[in-house]
Amino acid sequence: MLAEVGLILVWLALAAVLYAAFAAFVGLRQADPRWALSARNGVYATTGLLGLALILLLVAFLDDRFQIRYVAQHSSRDLPLYLKASAVWAGQEGSLLLWALLQALFAALAVGGDRTLWATIFLSLITAFFVAVTLF
Numbered sequence: 001m002l003a004e005v006g007l008i009l010v011w012l013a014l015a016a017v018l019y020a021a022f023a024a025f026v027g028l029r030q031a032d033p034r035w036a037l038s039a040r041n042g043v044y045a046t047t048g049l050l051g052l053a054l055i056l057l058l059v060a061f062l063d064d065r066f067q068i069r070y071v072a073q074h075s076s077r078d079l080p081l082y083l084k085a086s087a088v089w090a091g092q093e094g095s096l097l098l099w100a101l102l103q104a105l106f107a108a109l110a111v112g113g114d115r116t117l118w119a120t121i122f123l124s125l126i127t128a129f130f131v132a133v134t135l136f
Helices: 002-030 033-062 069-074 081-089 092-112 117-135
Strands: none
Touching: 002 033, 002 092, 002 117, 033 069, 033 081, 033 092, 033 117, 069 092, 081 092, 092 117
């Protein structure tokens, strides 16, 4: 159940960040600040969704949920707590999820100021790339 929720969160993050890029583009074309605000909120939502997905993965490692293949491959009951926590990014999937979250955090910080909508578009598309690589 935990793995399915995490996967749904990552898919929702991809949808949110693609929406953010679209909303920023529409806001740029129509010069409508409501679209710009919506794009910014999409970037924030993406960051939150990816953060929740990474927290769920961390919980799976700390709780020894070995029915999740990724946890079974990169963890053990004998590992100390700090190694279980760092095992979250031990494999490709967890590492890509961490990188997607870091990119989303950077995008959220960058669009928080008075940046142009072009920055929101490009940062959203870069984040979408990282999330898509995580999923596929």
